[in-house]
Amino acid sequence: MPKFCPTCGNSSDKITFYGNFCEDCAKKKNSENLAPSIEITRCKRCGRIKSRGVFVPPNGRNLEAAISQNMKGHDIHLIDFTENTATIDITKQSQAAAATVEHKLNIVYRKTLCEVCFKKAANYHEAVMQLRGNSTRVEKMVEKLTRYYESNNEFISKVEYVDNGIDLYLSSKALANSFVLHMRLKPQKSYTLAGVKNGKQVYKNTYSLKL
Ligand SMILES: [Zn+2]
Numbered sequence: 001m002p003k004f005c006p007t008c009g010n011s012s013d014k015i016t017f018y019g020n021f022c023e024d025c026a027k028k029k030n031s032e033n034l035a036p037s038i039e040i041t042r043c044k045r046c047g048r049i050k051s052r053g054v055f056v057p058p059n060g061r062n063l064e065a066a067i068s069q070n071m072k073g074h075d076i077h078l079i080d081f082t083e084n085t086a087t088i089d090i091t092k093q094s095q096a097a098a099a100t101v102e103h104k105l106n107i108v109y110r111k112t113l114c115e116v117c118f119k120k121a122a123n124y125h126e127a128v129m130q131l132r133g134n135s136t137r138v139e140k141m142v143e144k145l146t147r148y149y150e151s152n153n154e155f156i157s158k159v160e161y162v163d164n165g166i167d168l169y170l171s172s173k174a175l176a177n178s179f180v181l182h183m184r185l186k187p188q189k190s191y192t193l194a195g196v197k198n199g200k201q202v203y204k205n206t207y208s209l210k211l
């Protein structure tokens with residue numbers, strides 16, 4: 001016995017059915033009430049987007065995860081995207097046999113600063129590396145230190161040119177220590193009291209290197 005679609009009368013002899021409805025009507029039904037746009041949180045400085053609570057590069061995989069998080073109760077598959085639109089395949093999870101529909105979303109950005117850019121903007125630093133001496137060696141050391149910080153997801157918040165060298169303001173003193181060890185450097189270290197945090201005295205490390 002063929003089924004007949006209650007909406008359009010199509011017969012299951014001629015067209016695939018999803019539950020009681022023909023494919024056309026099931027898709028039409030699933031396209032209804034889909035949001036025309038989606039809000040994505042994006043850092044206005046580095047362009048990373050927030051997905052599952054963290055800021056990540058704005059690639060397809062991360063965008064798909066961010067959209068899925070915003071459209072609970074649906075299976076989302078990202079087909080294509082531009083800066084301001086995302087084309088997705090969307091399937092309702094509640095239905096036993098759900099028709100997948102293609103849907104185009106406009107992306108609306110909520111602009112913010114990620115924690116890294118926020119710290120950069122505030123010139124946050126825990127340590128200062130003072131590089132002095134031969135300018136070629138100083139430049140090489142700046143490159144190495146920059147690469148080391150970036151590959152460890154830390155940053156240099158300020159580069160200051162001074163007489164006979166460069167001062168680098170570093171986001172992490174733990175990483176400064178590991179860089180010094182890793183490179184077998186023997187800088188002169190000094191510590192200055194930077195403030196008190198949670199009842200503990202916080203020191204800023206200064207490393208002086210002659211190159
Ligand atoms: Zn129908």
Ligand SMILES: [Zn+2]
Pocket residue numbers: 043044045046047048113114115116117118
């Ligand atoms: Zn950022």
